Amino acid sequence: MAAHTAHSAHSARTGTRDLRETAHAAQVRELTAAGVLEDPRWRAAFAAVPRHAFVPYFWADRGAGHERLWAEDPDPGQRARWLRGVYVDAPLATRLRDGRLVSSSSQPSLMAKMLTALDVRDGDDVLEIGAGTGYNAALLCHRLGDEHVTTVDLDEEITESARAHLARLGYHPTVVTGDGARGCPARAPFDRILVTCMLPLVPHTWLGQCRPGARILAPLSTGLIALTVRDADFAEGRFLHTPAYFVPLRGATAVPPPDRTGMVRGLPYELVENERFQFMLVLTAGVLHPREALDLWRSEGRPGRERFGVSVGPEGQWSWLDDPQGPYVWPLGEA
Known part of the structure; x- marks a missing residue:
C-alpha cells in the first residue's frame, strides 16, 4: 500500500x-x-x-x-x-x-x-x-x-x-x-x-x-x-513605438507623476481613448493644456510615440517632437 x-x-x-x-x-x-x-x-x-x-x-x-x-x-x-x-x-x-x-x-x-x-x-x-x-x-x-x-x-x-x-x-x-x-x-x-x-x-x-x-x-x-x-x-x-505600462518607480528620490484629474475633461471621447494621443497628453502634462496638446497632435499628423524624444542635461529634462532643436520642446515632468 x-x-x-x-x-x-x-x-x-x-x-x-x-x-x-x-x-x-x-x-x-x-x-x-x-x-x-x-x-x-x-x-x-x-x-x-x-x-x-x-x-x-x-x-x-x-x-x-x-x-x-x-x-x-x-x-x-x-x-x-x-x-x-x-x-x-x-x-x-x-x-x-x-x-x-x-x-x-x-x-x-x-x-x-x-x-x-x-x-x-x-x-x-x-x-x-x-x-x-x-x-x-x-x-x-x-x-x-x-x-x-x-x-x-x-x-x-x-x-x-x-x-x-x-x-x-x-x-x-x-x-x-x-x-x-x-x-x-x-x-x-x-x-x-x-x-x-x-x-x-x-x-x-x-x-x-x-x-x-x-x-x-x-x-x-x-x-x-x-x-x-x-x-x-x-x-x-x-x-520606441511600443506601448508600455508599468508599476511606478518608488523611493525617496522618485518624483510623483502629475495629477491627471480633469486632464481630459471636454475632449472628444474617441481621442481620449486613442492610445497615441494619451501618450502625448501624459508626456506634456502640466506644460500643455489638453486642448493645446490636441490641436498640435492633429496639426502634426497625429504622431505616434516614435516621433517623440527626450533630452537629459545638467539644467533639466525636455521632451520634444521630431527634433530636439525644433519648435516643439517641453520641460519634462514639470507641474
Missing part, C-alpha cells in the same frame, strides 16, 4: 513537471511566432528560463477584489488555473500591499521586445532597476553571465524572493536592496540600464554611473525611451 502511494505521488510529480515543461515550450513557440524572439540568443534564454519558477503565485482580479492562484494549491483545478495564467502573455500581479499593486511579472512579449531593444553585447555590464520576481535578471544572466548583471529593488521582501528564485535555477547575479532612483554606484560603471518601473523623470544620477555610449531603456509616459548617454551630464534619445 505504501509503495502504491509513493508510486502515485511520484507519477503526480512527473505529470506536473511535464505539464509545466509543455506550457513553457508552448510559450517560447508563441513568442517566436509573434516575431519578438528573432535573436537566437534571446530565444535560447527564454527557452532555458521557465516563467513558472519565478511566479509561484499571483493575484487575479475577482470582482471587486483579488484571488490568489498558486502552484501548491491542494485543488488540482486551481493549480491548473495557476499554470495557465503563468504562461499567458500578460503581466501578473505578484505583490499587493493594502490592495495596491507594488510588484508584478511583466508581459513576456514586452520583456522580449525590451531585451532586444537594450542591444546588449557580450561583456556588457547591465543594471536592472526593479528586480521584481527575478525572471528578467535570469534572462540577462543566461545571455551575459551572472557577473555582468546587477538588479536593484527598494523592497527587501522582493529582493529576497528574487534572489531565492534565481538561486534555485543556478543564477547568482548581484541583487541589491536599495532605492533604484539612486542607481548602484558600488557596481558602476554600466553599459546598459534597463528599467522595469514607470518614471516621471530620468534620475540624473544614472548618467554618472554609465560608460560613454551606454544605453538606458526606461518606461516613461506610456512608452519606452531609449537614451544614449554621452557623458555624466547628458543623454538623449527617442521613444
Whole structure:
C-alpha cells in the first residue's frame, strides 16, 4: 500500500513537471511566432528560463477584489488555473500591499521586445532597476553571465524572493536592496540600464554611473525611451513605438507623476481613448493644456510615440517632437 502511494505521488510529480515543461515550450513557440524572439540568443534564454519558477503565485482580479492562484494549491483545478495564467502573455500581479499593486511579472512579449531593444553585447555590464520576481535578471544572466548583471529593488521582501528564485535555477547575479532612483554606484560603471518601473523623470544620477555610449531603456509616459548617454551630464534619445505600462518607480528620490484629474475633461471621447494621443497628453502634462496638446497632435499628423524624444542635461529634462532643436520642446515632468 505504501509503495502504491509513493508510486502515485511520484507519477503526480512527473505529470506536473511535464505539464509545466509543455506550457513553457508552448510559450517560447508563441513568442517566436509573434516575431519578438528573432535573436537566437534571446530565444535560447527564454527557452532555458521557465516563467513558472519565478511566479509561484499571483493575484487575479475577482470582482471587486483579488484571488490568489498558486502552484501548491491542494485543488488540482486551481493549480491548473495557476499554470495557465503563468504562461499567458500578460503581466501578473505578484505583490499587493493594502490592495495596491507594488510588484508584478511583466508581459513576456514586452520583456522580449525590451531585451532586444537594450542591444546588449557580450561583456556588457547591465543594471536592472526593479528586480521584481527575478525572471528578467535570469534572462540577462543566461545571455551575459551572472557577473555582468546587477538588479536593484527598494523592497527587501522582493529582493529576497528574487534572489531565492534565481538561486534555485543556478543564477547568482548581484541583487541589491536599495532605492533604484539612486542607481548602484558600488557596481558602476554600466553599459546598459534597463528599467522595469514607470518614471516621471530620468534620475540624473544614472548618467554618472554609465560608460560613454551606454544605453538606458526606461518606461516613461506610456512608452519606452531609449537614451544614449554621452557623458555624466547628458543623454538623449527617442521613444520606441511600443506601448508600455508599468508599476511606478518608488523611493525617496522618485518624483510623483502629475495629477491627471480633469486632464481630459471636454475632449472628444474617441481621442481620449486613442492610445497615441494619451501618450502625448501624459508626456506634456502640466506644460500643455489638453486642448493645446490636441490641436498640435492633429496639426502634426497625429504622431505616434516614435516621433517623440527626450533630452537629459545638467539644467533639466525636455521632451520634444521630431527634433530636439525644433519648435516643439517641453520641460519634462514639470507641474
